[in-house]
Amino acid sequence: MKKNLRTLFSLFLVAGTMQLQAQEEMVDKIVKEANENSKLEEIAHELMDEIGPRLVGTPEMKKAHDWAVKKYDSWGISAENQEWGTWKGWERGITHVDMVSPxxxxxxxxxxxxxxxxxxxxxxxxxxxxxxxxxxxxxxxxxxxxxxxxxxxxxxxxxxxxxxxxxxxxxxxxxxxxxxxxxxxxxxxxxxxxxxxxxxxxxxxxxxxxxxxxxxxxxxxxxxxxxxxxxxxxxxxxxxxxxxxxxxxxxxxxxxxxxPEIKVVAQSKDLGEMPTFNTIARIEGSEKPEEYVILSAHFDSWDGGTGATDNGTGTMVMMEAMRILKKLYPNPKRTIIAGHWGSEEQGLNGSRAFVKDHPEIVANVQAVFNQDNGTGRVKYISGQGFLHAYDYIGRWLQPVPQEIKGEIETIFPGTPSGGGSDYASFVAAGAPAFGLTSLSWSYWNYTWHTNLDTYDKIVFDDVRDNVILTSIMAYMASEDPETASREKTVLPMNDRTGKQMTWPEPRDAERRGGLD
Structure with missing residues (x-):
């Protein structure tokens, strides 16, 4: 009996050692691929320079969705554009303004x-x-x-x-x-x-x-x-x-x-009612295909600049992470999805529509990782009010290189976000969803929704670190033998109202925008 127990313990030890070794090898491969074979500059050029800003309802937005599907296809990843509503269509033309007097x-x-x-x-x-x-x-x-x-x-x-x-x-x-x-x-x-x-x-x-x-x-x-x-x-x-x-x-x-007098030439076209989309890419799971790890970033932007840091950089992170995972981890245990949401800027509409339209996915989400606040390396992760987030986020962060995770501050269990970015759409539905919050790089003053949100503001070294972080966390969440807990913390009192905070309620998207 004792001999059998010792043998069983040895087998467990060997299996654990082999699992840890495989994990370390995968992390090393991810870091090497991200640093030595990065496609970030290529993605950034094609998205920001060739396509440009991605205002909902514009031809450029549709062009971006179609480009993403083709890009994923070139990497061997299946992707599609899922229509969720319509929006006022509009196409920007030439603007030229001159003062002509005095x-x-x-x-x-x-x-x-x-x-x-x-x-x-x-x-x-x-x-x-x-x-x-x-x-x-x-x-x-x-x-x-x-x-x-x-x-x-x-x-x-x-x-x-x-x-x-x-x-x-x-x-x-x-x-x-x-x-x-x-x-x-x-x-x-x-x-x-x-x-x-x-x-x-x-x-x-x-x-x-x-x-x-x-x-x-x-x-x-x-x-x-x-x-x-x-x-x-x-x-x-x-x-x-x-x-x-x-x-x-x-x-x-x-x-x-x-x-003073001015002459204004402002050419544009009203295109009527145009369809709106989310681009959804999938790497199918091999053992638990009906459980999901979601890489999340909104695809649309305002069009004062080219949407480079809001949210071109978040888009780049998720696309590059998907490319790396497909190349190095083509048969994940759980299905890995990249969600590129439309019309986030007008109220999280794309992600809210996805949550509403795909309850079977939302009910089986292992984790959502969302990035949406500029080009900086990730600095903060909040547990979003999930009581046991500390346990599984901690496990998934553990193999991340120290030079990346060492700068990250975590807040557990945190409180659920009611808005701000697309992870809030999933949090409201009770799915473990987390924002990967970046350092500022003067985001709020200089690039958030401004005319200066352009390619030159991208800090590629920081974005590469975010790719490594996201890829490793997605890999770890997929491999985790445990299902992430959805148990919610008891929320604190609201200092402003004096009442206990409540969990945010799911909201549907605005399905017909700017047309009334």
Whole structure:
């Protein structure tokens, strides 16, 4: 009996040693492939340079989906575009804005997403500042002043220098004076908007109805040369965003009675109702094919830049990880899926649709790994409120090289995210889903939804580390003999409301966007 037990123990020991050895060999292969045969630059060039920004409803978005399917096919990975809804179709054309009076100057400007087009010859008109009214009734009486004019609806910034630049170079007195000026300008402009009686979304529509020639915004991102570029709310007249100093120049000229005039050529096409998709790639599982490890990244972007760090880099990580896993780990125990979601920017729509439409997958998710906040190496992982996340995330992180995992801070069990990125869609449905949160690299000021979110901002060394991390964690989650626990922690009290926090509820996607 004792001899049999010793033999059995020896067999277990040998099996465990062999398993650990195989794991170490796989990790070494992943690291080598990621570092010595990387396709990241190739993916980045094709996606950002050749296709460009990926606004939902545009031909470029569909082109990106088709490109991804072909790219996966070239790696021997099956992929398809799954339609989940429709969106307002739109195609960006040429934007050219010139000041023609009191002098001639070409301006840094672009039309907002879904902006109506001008006629081919453009529109030439005077620029005026949003009328300053005492209240909503007073504003209505002033609306006749905007007829035939381009109306500036953003405040004039007192400085185009970021706060850090002032703190580095200014005297204490000078910086204090500028802070006071900024606060005063913010306050006065907020009051001016409030006194119109309209919200920021409603105001452009009201000006359009009053006969304005167009809407001008300047949504500064608090960084040198960076503007946030979102969508238009007008239906017939163009909406354009102008860079901070060009906007400031027009504002000062209008404020001082010089009656500046601009010529705006903003060509675009309304394409009507267009289908929207998620691109889904699969490496089929060999032992537990109906359990899933999901690599998650939204595919769409705003179109002020080329969507490089939001979320080209997350897309690159998941595609490259899938390529490496297919090459080195072609028969995973569990099915590995890459989800490239559409219309995340308008409310996690692609991932919410997938969760709603595929309950059989969501019910059997082992883990979702999502990356969506810039080009930096991963710094934080939260347990998202899953009570035992510490155990399995810890196991999956264990073989990751120390130079990568050593920088990662973990928070367990954490609290569930109600939004922000696509892992929240899965968390709401009770599936273990985790955000791989990156270092900033000045993301919020310089690249998040801005005109500067372009290829040159990618830090490829950090992205490569994220590929290694994601590939190893996906491999470990697939190999894990245990199924990840979905038990939820008791959530804490909300400091703001004084009530106990509740788990977020699943929400369906907006299936027909921008069409009403």
């Amino acid at each position: 002098r001639v100057s070409s301006l840094h400007a672009r039309q907002l997403a879904w902006s109506p087009s001008t006629r081919k010859k453009g529109i030439t008109a005077e620029v005026v500042i949003l009328p300053e009214a005492k209240n909503a009734n007073d504003f209505k009486n002033m609306l006749s002043r905007v007829k035939g004019k381009f109306v500036m609806i953003s405040q004039h910034q007192p400085t185009g220098r970021p706060a850090a630049n002032w703190e580095e170079w200014a005297t204490e007195k000078s910086w204090k004076n500028m802070q006071q000026k900024i606060n005063k300008t913010d306050s006065l402009w907020s009051k001016r908007i409030e006194n119109t009686g309209y919200s920021s979304r409603e105001l452009p529509k009201a000006l359009e109805e009053a006969g304005a020639a167009g809407i001008i915004t300047s949504n500064w991102s608090r960084g040198f040369g960076a503007n946030k570029v979102f969508g238009a709310y007008t239906k017939e007249i163009p909406s354009i965003d102008i860079a901070l100093e060009d906007y400031g120049m027009l504002y000062r000229l209008a404020e001082n009675g010089s009656a």
